Amino acid sequence: MTGPIDASSLAVKVWRGREDGAYQRFTVPRRANQTVLDVVTWIQRHLDATLAYRFACRVGMCGSCAMMVNGQPRWTCRTHVAKVAKDDALTLAPLDNLPVIKDLATDMTGFFDKWQRAGGRFMPREQPPADFAFVPPQTRERRAVDAGIECIGCGVCYAACDIVRWNPEYLGPAALNRAWTLVNDVRDGAGAGRLSLVAGDAGCHACHSQESCREYCPQHLNPTAAIAGLKRATAMATIKGRL
Amino acid sequence: MSVAAVTRREARLWLAQRASAAVLAVCVLVHLVLIIYAVRGGLTAAEILGRTRGSVAWLTFYLLFVAAVAVHAPIGVRTILREMTDWRGRSLDHAAVLFGAVLAAFGARAVWGLFR
Numbered sequence: 001m002t003g004p005i006d007a008s009s010l011a012v013k014v015w016r017g018r019e020d021g022a023y024q025r026f027t028v029p030r031r032a033n034q035t036v037l038d039v040v041t042w043i044q045r046h047l048d049a050t051l052a053y054r055f056a057c058r059v060g061m062c063g064s065c066a067m068m069v070n071g072q073p074r075w076t077c078r079t080h081v082a083k084v085a086k087d088d089a090l091t092l093a094p095l096d097n098l099p100v101i102k103d104l105a106t107d108m109t110g111f112f113d114k115w116q117r118a119g120g121r122f123m124p125r126e127q128p129p130a131d132f133a134f135v136p137p138q139t140r141e142r143r144a145v146d147a148g149i150e151c152i153g154c155g156v157c158y159a160a161c162d163i164v165r166w167n168p169e170y171l172g173p174a175a176l177n178r179a180w181t182l183v184n185d186v187r188d189g190a191g192a193g194r195l196s197l198v199a200g201d202a203g204c205h206a207c208h209s210q211e212s213c214r215e216y217c218p219q220h221l222n223p224t225a226a227i228a229g230l231k232r233a234t235a236m237a238t239i240k241g242r243l
Numbered sequence: 244m245s246v247a248a249v250t251r252r253e254a255r256l257w258l259a260q261r262a263s264a265a266v267l268a269v270c271v272l273v274h275l276v277l278i279i280y281a282v283r284g285g286l287t288a289a290e291i292l293g294r295t296r297g298s299v300a301w302l303t304f305y306l307l308f309v310a311a312v313a314v315h316a317p318i319g320v321r322t323i324l325r326e327m328t329d330w331r332g333r334s335l336d337h338a339a340v341l342f343g344a345v346l347a348a349f350g351a352r353a354v355w356g357l358f359r
Contacts, residue, residue: 163326166326166327167325167326196247196250196251199250199251199253199254200249200250200253200254201253201325203250205253205254205257206326231257234254234257235254235257235258235261237254238251238254238255238258239258243250243251243254
């Protein structure tokens with residue numbers, strides 16, 4: 001399983017088992033333009049077929065391959081080994097703040113359930129619109145939606161967030177970011193009802209604005225800004241007695 | 244208490260904390276400048292008291308300062324306790340209110356001591 005480590009090989013420690021597992025060492029050949037996902041796949045295909053991990057698109061669209069790389073959450077399909085390896089070594093672990101199913105695969109049920117609890121679904125108005133909605137790209141609302149809509153649901157922000165770590169009820173950056181895009185969707189009919197879902201101890205008010213989500217988001221989104229927007233919107237709704 | 248009522252209360256507390264923080268930002272600045280002025284100018288305690296006694300302006304300013312502290316600090320301490328410990332619910336809310344009342348009482352006492 002292990003071979004001599006030379007300049008063209010990579011020493012990789014991979015988490016095996018569940019929460020009570022341990023790191024296993026592998027030696028993987030270096031390749032040009034190699035991604036972290038390439039490394040994991042090479043281990044699974046050549047060294048240990050029982051290694052569990054998750055991926056689908058391999059091009060940064062699906063959000064399924066995120067894991068902890070040298071202690072930091074990253075989308076592994078778009079993370080080059082050359083960028084993150086320290087002294088030709090990598091440490092790979094399942095995403096933080098999520099239950100581990102096996103090895104590098106986490107159970108993301110709780111993560112996506114929170115999207116629903118944050119009201120992360122478009123709610124149509126009671127009366128269907130007479131015509132297609134016209135949403136000019138330069139309006140404030142549309143720009144706010146555009147800023148957050150490209151979330152791929154990878155869970156990197158959720159793994160990076162200290163508030164999620166401290167408060168398991170906290171909805172997390174991705175779910176709140178999604179809620180903010182809907183608050184700004186002029187076609188949406190949920191109104192203040194949506195705000196009441198994202199306010200309070202488990203919602204936007206728990207955020208300390210440490211911006212780990214913004215720091216690590218592979219799509220370069222800014223969930224902290226979205227959460228700040230939710231704080232402003234809930235404050236206004238509170239003042240106006242609508243919450 | 245219903246979920247909606249809890250949410251409303253938390254949103255109001257957040258708002259109260261932000262509003263009191265805005266007041267504190269000004270008060271702390273004025274207070275710090277005042278301290279530096281008093282120390283550098285070499286004012287004695289008697290001289291300071293001579294300026295504050297009977298001054299409704301200083302009384303109003305420092306009472307506002309104390310009120311802002313009495314609102315701001317308990318909400319923040321309650322939040323920190325909820326994050327760092329398992330303490331929740333009514334007993335924590337009561338303890339926070341008590342903490343605020345103690346701050347207000349001691350603060351008001353000190354301000355009154357400067358005024359009368």
